[in-house]
Amino acid sequence: AEIxxxxxxxxxxxxxxxxxxxxxxxxLTAETGIRPGLAVVLVGEDPASQVYVGAKGKRATALGFHSVQHTLPASTSEIELIALVEALNRDPEIHGILVQFPLPGRLDEARARVIEAIAPEKDVDGLHPLNVGRLAAGGEAMVPCTPAGAMLLIRRVLGPDLSGREAVVVGRSNLVGKPIAQLLLQAQATVTIAHSRTADLPAVTRRADILVAATGRPEMVRGDWIKPGAVVIDVGINRVAAPEKGPDGTRLCGDVATAEATGRAAAITPVPGGVGPMTIAMLMANTVKAAYRAAGWPAPP
Ligand code: NDP
Structure with a gap:
């Protein structure tokens, strides 16, 4: 029977x-005069990164934040980039620092050192090892935006307590897969992390009451990989050819074959319009959280 x-x-x-x-x-602004400040750093001219960074800055400005964008040439050295991060660390008007990844060319090899240069309390992307460690240990951490957003959507459907539920996360990146798994574990789910070396992936995903797909492989998760009644969170954002829209036509799709999942999953996030919009919203939330802390206020509700 169709679900x-x-x-x-x-x-x-x-x-x-x-x-x-x-x-x-x-x-916060009314009582202390402090405006949450977000600095976004873009190195090089990757078109997708330009779109993401522009959207983040616009949102911050619309919310009345102090919003600055630093655009550096692709030829920027690791030393110059880290010097900028350190200047932002010292800037009292800045509460959140986001460096857009990937960095161009060889500079991306410095990614870990750039992340570690960011003051942990300003690390609104939640990538600094202190925040990663605190998330794993159950402490007060800056949580990466996409995982935090995905988790909020899961909560909306299933509530805060996932006791007794099996969760499968497909993908183990530091940015998405691993932190989502940590959040699910914290919410009492029984968590499996699958990846490209997992044997018989469909058999693993079929166990999932909560299935999170974060692989970057368009529509990889087929309908019959999904347990009937599962909640499916599709993190993927993939641009694929759409010949029906003309010879150069493209469309966005997720990592789940949504049409096949419909009638089988109890709930699913669409692409676009699912996890994507949550990412920027959670970045704004992290920035305000950082500003509250800087003001000595308890975290906002
Ligand atoms: P990464 O490329 O960093 O990681 C992909 C993960 O998927 C890896 O762990 C990889 O396994 C795994 N994987 C790849 N192919 C397969 C396969 N055939 N079977 C099983 N596992 C596989 O990607 P991200 O985590 O950064 O992003 C994942 C997706 O989410 C992308 O589509 C990205 O565009 C999207 N995204 C969306 C955001 C949003 O705002 N909604 C924000 C960030 C990302 P292994 O480790 O073994 O290589």
Whole structure:
């Protein structure tokens, strides 16, 4: 029998998060004069990165944040980039620092050193080892934005307590897969992390009450990989050819074959309009959280 599949509206949830963040920010500014400050650093001219960075800056400005963008040439050295990060660490008007990855060419090999140069309390991407460690150990951490957003969507459907539920995360990147697995574990789920070396992946994903796909492989997760009634979180954002839109046509798709999942999953995040909009919303939330801490205020609700 077909299962009615709920489409999880990430845009609507993201709007609600942004509204709450705006109110929290306004309270802080009204009482202390402090405006949350976000610095976004872009090195080189990768078109996708330019779009992401532009969207982040726009959102921050719309919320009344102090928003700055630093655009450096692709020829920037590791020393110059780290010097900029250190200047932002010292800047009292900046509460959140985001370096857009990947860095161009060989500079990306310095990624770990750049991340470690960011003051942990300003690390709104949650990639600094101190935040990674605190998340793993269950402490007060800056949580990476996409995982935090994905988790909020799961909560909306299943509530905060995932006791007794099997969660499978496909993908083990530091940015997405690993932190999502940590958050699911914290919420009491029984967590499996699968990846490109997993044997019989469909058999593993079929166990999942909560299935998170974060592979960057378009529509890799087929309908029959999904346990009937599962909640499916599709993190993937892939641009693929769409000949139906003309010879140069493209469309966005996720890592899940959404049409096949419909009628099988209990709920699924669409692409676009699912996890994607949550990422920027959680970046704004992390920036306000950092500003609250800098002001000596407890974290906003
Ligand atoms: P990475 O490329 O860093 O990681 C991909 C992971 O998927 C790896 O762990 C890899 O395994 C695994 N994988 C790849 N192919 C397979 C396969 N055939 N079977 C099983 N596992 C596989 O990607 P990210 O984690 O950064 O991003 C994942 C997706 O999420 C991308 O589509 C990206 O565009 C999207 N994304 C969306 C965001 C948003 O705002 N919604 C933000 C960030 C990312 P292994 O480790 O073994 O190589």
């Amino acid at each position: 009615p599949t709920q489409r999880i509206d990430g845009r609507a949830v993201a709007e609600a998060v942004v509204a709450a963040v705006g109110a929290a920010s306004a309270r």
